[in-house]
Amino acid sequence: MTTGIAVRATTLADGRELLYFDDADTTLGPERAVDARTLDARPATATMRQDVLTGDWVSIAAARQHRVNLPPAELDPLAPQTPANPSEVPSRYDVAVFENRSPSFGPALAGDGARGDAPLADDAPRGLDDLAEFGFGRRRTSVGRCEVVCFSPDHAGSFGTQTTSRARTVIEAWAHRTEALSALPGIQQVFPFENRGEAIGVTLHHPHGQIYAYPYITPRTQRLLERIEASGLGAAFFDRLLEHELSDERVVLRGAHFTAYVPYAARWPLEVHLLPHRHVPDVAALDDAERDELAPLYLRVLRGLDALYDTPTPYIAAWHQAPVHAARDRVRLSLQLTSPRRGADRLKYLAGSEAAMGAWIGDVPPEQQAASIREAIERVGEIR
Template identity: 35%
Template sequence: MTASTQVHRRTHVKADGRKLFLYGWRPHELPLTEELEPGPAPQPHLRWHPLRGEWVGYASHRQERTFKPPAEFCPLCPVQPGGFPGEIPFADFEIAVFENRFPAFHPDAPAPPELPIPTAPAKGQCEVVVYSAAHSGTVAGLPAERRELMVRVWADRYRDLLAMPEVAFVMPFENRGEEIGVTLHHPHGQIYAFPFVPPAVAPLVEAFRKGPVLTELRDRIGGAYDIAGNDRAVAFVPPCARFPSEVWIMPRAFHPGPWTFDDADVRAFAAVLGEVVARLDGLYGKPMPYLCILYAAPRGEEAHFHFHIQIYPFLRTADRLKYLAGCEQGAGMFLVDGLPEQMAARLREVTP
């Protein structure tokens, strides 16, 4: 761990008005290189689904977003002087965050079209979090101090985005692996700031309003399902896992989000996150395709919503994907082939 815990943030306004934040343990002072040409004007909006009782987002400009470019044209790599322009017009960086060029939500979203169903402007924010200047790598392969910086970056983005009056819920996440549709291989995640609490999050809010459901679950299961942990954070396979080798990571003490972490919490949480990803990658001897979702308190729920991460792996064996088919998609009921307690035992056997 670096001797300093001060995070430096440099803000750069791109040619099309989007903001780029450069985070690091050291001040970022490199000169600007090559800027991308401005992209299409975002036109996202929401339409109400009367049968499901939820909003559906529409953003037709996303159809033209970057799709599996060669490494030399990766838009997330640092841009060398005279080189191919990308999203980060500097020759190096530690962690970069920028407003998405193809957002599903935007603070200046235009008025929606008039339709025979309710519509609304898709107010909010979409950001991309680039973990490293290196084109390849994983969260597990990052140095410990970089993972700690990542946790602090998440905390900073939560603070900024939840301060926006139109934002109700902020969700950092990572889509990993072509198997789940990833189109850029550079190690990165995203952050969506929603103008409402999404349908999948509302039941979590209700559960936490009724009581400390996550800590009560931990008390009941003890350490039987644990796969990694320290004095501040713990990772376990939930006994109700919906995905094969699903893992949850939580601070042992109550925190509504990483913005309330102290230095020890940051170090502990980052260490467990790295170990979990390493164990998942070691399970079948190759990078695990997964969704990694951060669940922190929506606006107004800070008193009882316990921050945690849920990781949904998409391999059920070394060569078989977990598909969300009729029962999962049509009924919302997940079917899992392996038992969570068996998977917890297997993950404990993996050498990270």
């Protein structure tokens, strides 16, 4: 790795994988403490059921009901362990990534899901053709992986509050994990994301994101593939999209390798998409120059959203990546950043038309959105 960012792999007490990513300018040494906790066996891998009305697969992950909800700082499960706080990360760290203890998608093992040489579950997905079939009462094991990405050892913050060096480390972690998870058997798509703010449903204030590795191509990506096919543009689809966005007043920030813009048909009161100028299917395919630019550019976008009002803006930051085994020459990496915030003290709630019918009504003209966000980003200034 030419960046100077070091990766150190270990395991937690129950066998889950943990990786430390050390900043290029880290002050940490190479030693890491051992996780000496006594933990229960991992929960059984969830089961997913097919919705015959849409063909979508829904993972029923009951273990998620036991997640910690907004704990005080002294009991933060993502902070480094202390004698009084037996958290998930044994050592002080810069960035840490580990397997979720209560995942929506988990190991394809029989029994209680504990690690070992247990056989594959009988109802594990048998590929995309199997999942595309139709039938009442169809179910499969929710085979996949869910990881937590801790952006900092600090209790409070978000990606946007990190330094440029730390942001670059997180980008390296996303790339590393995208490549590693894509190589796992049965994985069809990898999705890094960050949920920020209680208005989004966040249950931990600690600055963190997640990565899901799915056993199917997600419904959103399937619909994108249908639109690319219908356009007749094939591999030129995203080049045409970028050309269209660059010609409009909705661009909010442009670099040598990326452009951020409010999309033409924005659904949310605040919505920004970020698109690389070169075709890359996922974060792992970005070269060092692109990753180096992405860190400060993305920070400016996020800090610009926070500069719109006196309090931090809630959002979902979703990194849409190409499927692992299909359409990699057609689907380009893109960030889709959305927020329900439509005013200093007002949120957009998905009501009947959006939630029930998927028929969206935008509250703010995209051109007006873009002007406000552009002005806020200018107030933030350059980030080094």
